[in-house]
Amino acid sequence: MAKDLTSRSEDYAKWYNELVIKADLAENSAVRGSMVIKPYGYAIWEKIQGELDKKFKETGHENAYFPLFIPKSHLSREADHVEGFAKECAVVTHYRLKNDPNGKGVVVDEDAKLEEELIVRPTSETIIWDTYKNWIQSYRDLPILVNQWANVVRWEMRTRLFLRTAEFLWQEGHTAHATRQEAVDEAEMILHLYGDFAEKFMAIPVIRGIKSENERFAGALETYCIEALMQDGKALQAGTSHFLGQNFAKAFDVKFQDKSGKLEHVWATSWGVSTRLMGALVMTHSDDQGLVLPPNLAPIQVVIVPIYRNDEQLDQISEVANKLKAELQAKGISVKYDNRDTHKPGWKFNEYELKGVPVRLGIGPKDLEKGTVELARRDTLTKEFVEMDNVVSKIESLMVEIQESLYNKALAHREENTVEVDTWDDFVARIEGEGGFVSAHWDGTPETEDKIKEATKATIRCIPLDAVEEDGKCIFSGAPSKRRVLFAKAY
Amino acid sequence: MAKDLTSRSEDYAKWYNELVIKADLAENSAVRGSMVIKPYGYAIWEKIQGELDKKFKETGHENAYFPLFIPKSHLSREADHVEGFAKECAVVTHYRLKNDPNGKGVVVDEDAKLEEELIVRPTSETIIWDTYKNWIQSYRDLPILVNQWANVVRWEMRTRLFLRTAEFLWQEGHTAHATRQEAVDEAEMILHLYGDFAEKFMAIPVIRGIKSENERFAGALETYCIEALMQDGKALQAGTSHFLGQNFAKAFDVKFQDKSGKLEHVWATSWGVSTRLMGALVMTHSDDQGLVLPPNLAPIQVVIVPIYRNDEQLDQISEVANKLKAELQAKGISVKYDNRDTHKPGWKFNEYELKGVPVRLGIGPKDLEKGTVELARRDTLTKEFVEMDNVVSKIESLMVEIQESLYNKALAHREENTVEVDTWDDFVARIEGEGGFVSAHWDGTPETEDKIKEATKATIRCIPLDAVEEDGKCIFSGAPSKRRVLFAKAY
Numbered sequence: 001m002a003k004d005l006t007s008r009s010e011d012y013a014k015w016y017n018e019l020v021i022k023a024d025l026a027e028n029s030a031v032r033g034s035m036v037i038k039p040y041g042y043a044i045w046e047k048i049q050g051e052l053d054k055k056f057k058e059t060g061h062e063n064a065y066f067p068l069f070i071p072k073s074h075l076s077r078e079a080d081h082v083e084g085f086a087k088e089c090a091v092v093t094h095y096r097l098k099n100d101p102n103g104k105g106v107v108v109d110e111d112a113k114l115e116e117e118l119i120v121r122p123t124s125e126t127i128i129w130d131t132y133k134n135w136i137q138s139y140r141d142l143p144i145l146v147n148q149w150a151n152v153v154r155w156e157m158r159t160r161l162f163l164r165t166a167e168f169l170w171q172e173g174h175t176a177h178a179t180r181q182e183a184v185d186e187a188e189m190i191l192h193l194y195g196d197f198a199e200k201f202m203a204i205p206v207i208r209g210i211k212s213e214n215e216r217f218a219g220a221l222e223t224y225c226i227e228a229l230m231q232d233g234k235a236l237q238a239g240t241s242h243f244l245g246q247n248f249a250k251a252f253d254v255k256f257q258d259k260s261g262k263l264e265h266v267w268a269t270s271w272g273v274s275t276r277l278m279g280a281l282v283m284t285h286s287d288d289q290g291l292v293l294p295p296n297l298a299p300i301q302v303v304i305v306p307i308y309r310n311d312e313q314l315d316q317i318s319e320v321a322n323k324l325k326a327e328l329q330a331k332g333i334s335v336k337y338d339n340r341d342t343h344k345p346g347w348k349f350n351e352y353e354l355k356g357v358p359v360r361l362g363i364g365p366k367d368l369e370k371g372t373v374e375l376a377r378r379d380t381l382t383k384e385f386v387e388m389d390n391v392v393s394k395i396e397s398l399m400v401e402i403q404e405s406l407y408n409k410a411l412a413h414r415e416e417n418t419v420e421v422d423t424w425d426d427f428v429a430r431i432e433g434e435g436g437f438v439s440a441h442w443d444g445t446p447e448t449e450d451k452i453k454e455a456t457k458a459t460i461r462c463i464p465l466d467a468v469e470e471d472g473k474c475i476f477s478g479a480p481s482k483r484r485v486l487f488a489k490a491y
Numbered sequence: 492m493a494k495d496l497t498s499r500s501e502d503y504a505k506w507y508n509e510l511v512i513k514a515d516l517a518e519n520s521a522v523r524g525s526m527v528i529k530p531y532g533y534a535i536w537e538k539i540q541g542e543l544d545k546k547f548k549e550t551g552h553e554n555a556y557f558p559l560f561i562p563k564s565h566l567s568r569e570a571d572h573v574e575g576f577a578k579e580c581a582v583v584t585h586y587r588l589k590n591d592p593n594g595k596g597v598v599v600d601e602d603a604k605l606e607e608e609l610i611v612r613p614t615s616e617t618i619i620w621d622t623y624k625n626w627i628q629s630y631r632d633l634p635i636l637v638n639q640w641a642n643v644v645r646w647e648m649r650t651r652l653f654l655r656t657a658e659f660l661w662q663e664g665h666t667a668h669a670t671r672q673e674a675v676d677e678a679e680m681i682l683h684l685y686g687d688f689a690e691k692f693m694a695i696p697v698i699r700g701i702k703s704e705n706e707r708f709a710g711a712l713e714t715y716c717i718e719a720l721m722q723d724g725k726a727l728q729a730g731t732s733h734f735l736g737q738n739f740a741k742a743f744d745v746k747f748q749d750k751s752g753k754l755e756h757v758w759a760t761s762w763g764v765s766t767r768l769m770g771a772l773v774m775t776h777s778d779d780q781g782l783v784l785p786p787n788l789a790p791i792q793v794v795i796v797p798i799y800r801n802d803e804q805l806d807q808i809s810e811v812a813n814k815l816k817a818e819l820q821a822k823g824i825s826v827k828y829d830n831r832d833t834h835k836p837g838w839k840f841n842e843y844e845l846k847g848v849p850v851r852l853g854i855g856p857k858d859l860e861k862g863t864v865e866l867a868r869r870d871t872l873t874k875e876f877v878e879m880d881n882v883v884s885k886i887e888s889l890m891v892e893i894q895e896s897l898y899n900k901a902l903a904h905r906e907e908n909t910v911e912v913d914t915w916d917d918f919v920a921r922i923e924g925e926g927g928f929v930s931a932h933w934d935g936t937p938e939t940e941d942k943i944k945e946a947t948k949a950t951i952r953c954i955p956l957d958a959v960e961e962d963g964k965c966i967f968s969g970a971p972s973k974r975r976v977l978f979a980k981a982y
Contacts, residue, residue, distance in 0.1 A: 030565065030621050031558045031609065039553035039637060046554065062530035063537065067522045068611075068642055068658050069581070072588070074521065076596035086588035086597050090560070092611065093584045093599065095646040097563070097577035105567035106577050108584065108608055117599055118522065120559075120583065120611070130521050140833060146530060151559055151642065155586040167559050342631060 005354070007288045012232040013160075016283060020161045023291045023355050025278065033159040033166030040355065041278060043299035045169065048277055049149065051201050051296075052171060055193055061145040061173060066127050068151075069118035074126040077251040081125065084218020088155040090120040090166075120153040125219060125244070125270055128174045129252040136176060136266055138257045143186070144176040162279035163236075163491050170274035176266045178258065180245070183267035184222075187243040190271045191224040194239040202277065203294040203407035204228050204284045205414050206238055207437070207486060209462025214449050217270075221245040227461045227486070229414045230283040233435025235461045235488035238280050241271035279491070284410050285379075291356025292379050294406050295399040302328055302395060303357045304337045307345045307364035314339065317363050320388070324361070324373075327392050333399065353378060358402050359395055379406055420484065427475045431456045431489065438487045441472035443479035452476050458487045496845070498779045503723040504651075507774060511652045514782045514846050516769065524650040524657030531846065532769065534790035536660065539768055540640065542692050542787075543662060546684055552636040552664060557618050559642075560609035565617040568742040572616065575709020579646040581611040581657075611644040616710060616735070616761055619665045620743040627667060627757055629748045634677070635667040653770035654727075654982050661765035667757045669749065671736070674758035675713075678734040681762045682715040685730040693768065694785040694898035695719050695775045696905050697729055698928070698977060700953025705937050708761075712736040718952045718977070720905045721774040724926025726952045726979035729771050732762035770982070775901050776870075782847025783870050785897050786890040793819055793886060794848045795828045798836045798855035805830065808854050811879070815852070815864075818883050824890065844869060849893050850886055870897055911975065918966045922949045922980065929978045932963035934970035943967050949978045 005022060006014045021027050025041030037045065053063070069092060076082045096112035099105075121127065128146075135141060153167045162168075173190065177183040191208055198204045206226035216223045220242035228238045246265040249255070255263045285292040295301050304325060306317040318339060325335045336357075338348055345362065352360050362374040372385045375394065379402050386394050417436030421427045430438050442448060442460065452475075453459050467483045474481050496513060497505045512518055516532030528536065544554070560583060567573045587603035590596075612618065619637075626632060644658050653659075664681065668674040682699055689695045697717035707714045711733035719729045737756040740746070746754045776783040786792050795816060797808040809830060816826045827848075829839055836853065843851050853865040863876045866885065870893050877885050908927030912918045921929050933939060933951065943966075944950050958974045965972050 027622075027625075029558045030562055030618065031560045034558035034560060036558065036622050037556040039555045042555045043553065045556075062534065064530045064533045065528040065536075065660065067520045067525035067527065068644065069522045069525060071521055073596060075588075082588075082597055086590075089586070089588060090583045090609070091585040091588065091599055092581045094582040095580070097566075097573075097580060097582065097610075099577075105564060106573055108582055118581070119588075127521065131518075131527050134518075153559065169556065 005288060005290060008231065015288070016279075017161060019282060019286060019290060025282070025291075026161045028161065031166070033156060035161050035165050035167075037169075037275070040299060044281070044293070044297050045275060045278060047297050047299070048202070049171075052197060052273070053149075055197060056147050056171075056173070059145075059189065059193065061147045061175075063148060064146045065148055065150070066124050066131060068121055070121050070124075070127045072117045072119055074130055075119050077126060078219045078247055080247075081219035081251075085122045085154070089122050090153045090155055092118040092120065121150070122152055122154045123270075123272075124148070124150070124152075124172055125174065125248050125268075126252070129248040129254060129268070132174075132176055132266070133252050133254045136254055136256050139178050139259055142176055142178045142256060142266065143182065145173075145186075146175065147171055147173040160279075162275055162282075165275075168275045170272050172270060172272040175269045176249075176254070177269070178256065178264075178267070180267050183245075183269050184243050187222070187224055187241045187269040187271065190241040190269070191226065191239075194241065194271075194273060195226050198226055198228065198238055198277075198280075199407060201294075201296050202281060202284075203296075203403055203410060204238065204280055205407065205411040207462060207464050208466075209464040209486065211240075211462060212446070212449055212460040212485070214446050215459060215461075217242045219244060219247050220270075221247070225462050227488075228280050228284065229417060229437055229488070230280070230491065231413065232283070233417055233489075235437065235486075235490040236276070236280050236283070237461070237490065238277060239271070239273040242269060244268040244270060285406050286356065289381065290354035292406065293356035293358060294403050295358045296403060298356065298358050299334065300336045300352075300355075300357050301333050301399065302335045302359045302361065303348075303352045304335065304361045304363065305345050305348045305352075306337075306339055307362055309365075313365050316365070316368055320368060321363055324388075324391065328395060331392065331396055333395060349376075359398055361391070377402065379409075418486075421475065422472070424475050427487070428456055431458045431487065435489060437461070439484045440475045440487055441481035441483075442485050443474035443477045443481055445477075448474060448476050448479075452487070457489050459490055461486045461488050461490060496779060496781060499722065506779070507770075508652060510773060510777060510781060516773070516782075517652045519652070522657075524647055526652050526656050526658075528660075528766070531790060535772070535784070535788050536766060536769060538788050538790070539693070540662075543688060543764070544640075546688060547638050547662075547664070550636075550680065550684065552638045552666075554639060555637045556639055556641070557615050557622060559612055561612050561615075561618045563608045563610055565621055566610050568617060569710045569738055571738075572710035572742075576613045576645070580613050581644045581646055583609040583611065612641070613643055613645045614761075614763075615639070615641070615643075615663055615665065616739050617743070620739040620745060620759070623665075623667055623757070624743050624745045627745055627747050630669050630750055633667055633669045633747060633757065634673065636664075636677075637666065638662055638664040651770075653766055653773070656766075659766045661763050663761060663763040666760045667740075667745070668760070669747065669755075669758070671758050674736075674760050675734050678713070678715055678732045678760040678762065681732040681760070682717065682730075685732065685762075685764060686717050689717055689719065689729055689768075689771075690898060692785075692787050693772060693775075694787075694894055694901060695729065695771055696898065696902040698953060698955050699957075700955040700977065702731075702953055703937070703940055703951040703976070705940050706950060706952075708733045710735060710738050711761075712738070716953050718979075719771050719775065720908060720928055720979070721771070721982065722904065723774070724908055724980075726928065726977075726981040727767070727771050727774070728952070728981065729768060730762070730764040733760060735759035735761060776897050777847065780872065781845035783897065784847035784849060785894050786849045787894060789847065789849050790825065791827045791843075791846075791848050792824050792890065793826045793850045793852065794839075794843045795826065795852045795854065796836050796839045796843075797828075797830055798853055800856075804856050807856070807859055811859060812854055815879075815882065819886060822883065822887055824886060840867075850889055852882070868893065870900075909977075912966065913963070915966050918978070919947055922947045922978065926980060928952070930975045931966045931978055932972035932974075933976050934965035934968045934972055936968075939965060939967050939970075943978070948980050950981055952977045952979050952981060
């Protein structure tokens, strides 16, 4: 397997795109902006899904499924919401094709025009709140804690595999509550669930924070987010949790009778993470040799490659390898024994490096003699010989060690690339230079944020939850500020 | 919970629709023909998904994800295929809305018309074979064994919850093979996987067979199917597996180099089951009291209801109930203890009957004194008192017993409602009378099948795989026939 992978320093964007394709994660399809998620990539997505789904259920949520299509009039009900999504949505106008009268395949049948156009969901608040209207009468019907795993479509003009695609996969939680506080608590609980998931399961350190008004979800009163820093110094929004207030309840007239018998509008949240997380994963851990996967997300955690000259040697190695494989599997570790005779060991080594398999074991005739095995660690690209008797326990502890080590490395990278600046010149120099998170004072107005974005392309990624009160002056306007916010260029 | 459920004998279709809604499985949405799958219904679907996904993986398949949209020209490539789907597909023609110049919400932006219309996938053969073209060069790249879990859209005019909806959820497997035999073997292997799944997991007896030409999938050379018989004597196609020959490989020019270096078109299969299975589940087991769920599919397998007059009694009961719950959960049984004080025990009994919970335990003060618990079995609607010490082992064996009993009951129903007929008069009388499967001779021509359908609405559900050779005469044309086929009216 010749990698021919562009190096990160040469062209980070190109490296990313090549790696996603060469490592068999995804590829572009015949449909502009829509990707094919290949089996290896999808297997990683399934691990993300599985862990999140478990966490949602542990916190009392249930899955459901709502329609793909949204009547156009529904989308319009919440003013900010339609403003946010109308400009990038796929519109279904007809429900039938017919044979082309000119004999060229099929054409749209104009007799089958829909009375009202349908929008392919860009997100499901409107169709869901239209449904909740019938589910909610009394405080006894609350809270509703529902999630759905679904595909959504946003007609992006410039697309990039996983990071920005016309169609993507995600989960969207939609909850309904009797009180403002309960909804805020839910939105914050989910923020922390996402944060812990990103850090502990994906080994991606994130900043938990609140979006500025400009960056808020269309229709939300408050958007909480987790923000990660990629290797190239650009930020990536990895998940959002919205406190929607009563906006959608008002738009869809969803009221409940409280304990005192009074009718009130319902309080709402929505929250989601998407296949974007796959992009975050790649750009947090991988290197010029290919993917680096944390053990939690690796479809294959250990690969065993036999090194042999003849069938007799292969038989002897296979006996040992299959025994080892069984022992590792018994410990819950996923193992592939790659005894294909169509490829040389060197090709296989490259292949599994490219695909980010955390641990590779090479076994040759000499190893059999000595009772050893060569263990290569993907994250550090280091090799060592391990006694056969110790290899299972060694790998068990490595699974934990690699996971932690990747997190620590990414955290160190973020810390090295987070600076406080206090002047406009320093701000511009940093944003246009190394990038990274820039912590600076801001006067709190959308106008200033717009101007900073126009001048530098940097946006406020978030106001960190743990921001401390501190007197300062806005780097742009000089107006007084009470706390620093995090700026960065972003994906 | 007042059930107010129409009885099956009164109006089977009405009973079905009411039950699906009242038992919180699904409901109609604001979008014509699209349903909302509610959490209780979705939890059952998740069990179906989980078990099938495990079986697919055990048989070497991997999941992937392909685009929702199919360029119109792709759909046209395979002639039979486009003929089969063009007349019922949702067509995306625009990618943007704009504010209505007349100030009424949003309208389609005619400046954002797509150059080529996109079809919302009714099934994914075309987009997938367009992708496989790039994945396959050599025999080394084969077989490809891929499945996807997805939503699809077929614009049905008359829709019914789960049975026929414009959008539905399904899995679709798409495999590519080097030889005809390998593809046929795959299609047949999946047929048996589906058959075993329906019978062992869902307790739904099915006939494994082959479709006649008329009922074949658009683009297939052979369609294998599993057919179930509902309580009202109508058949339901519960899953299909298609041998596609080289049709899609030819349409998308997918060739591979075989071991001798010769270029050949690839052989294909596709296969799927959908949320229709939910309809089959309801109409196989349920009764006039509500749902009856096999333990394998029940989101709640055991519910415990306390019967008490005061808080002191409730506390005592709760102590016992929670201990029992923990013991059952330790055995892998899902248990709900419903100690809500907002509803009376009688209401709860009705509610869990309606929702098909297989076993209900009632515990009152007298039970505590005697060391017993009242156990009600949903499928037989029988009650008995069980010693508290025996209740866990009793329930463990009941989980197996109920599962088997439901299967046997459904099988007996099918056997009672399957008859052989040899004359046209008997055929018509049966089809227009009791219904059920009618095993009869047919001359093998599509024309005769059409005429029989026109006269009676009955179609050939399948040619059973285990059909024996037998000389006979077609009930309609009198022409000679070598085997019987199964006719029925169908959902």
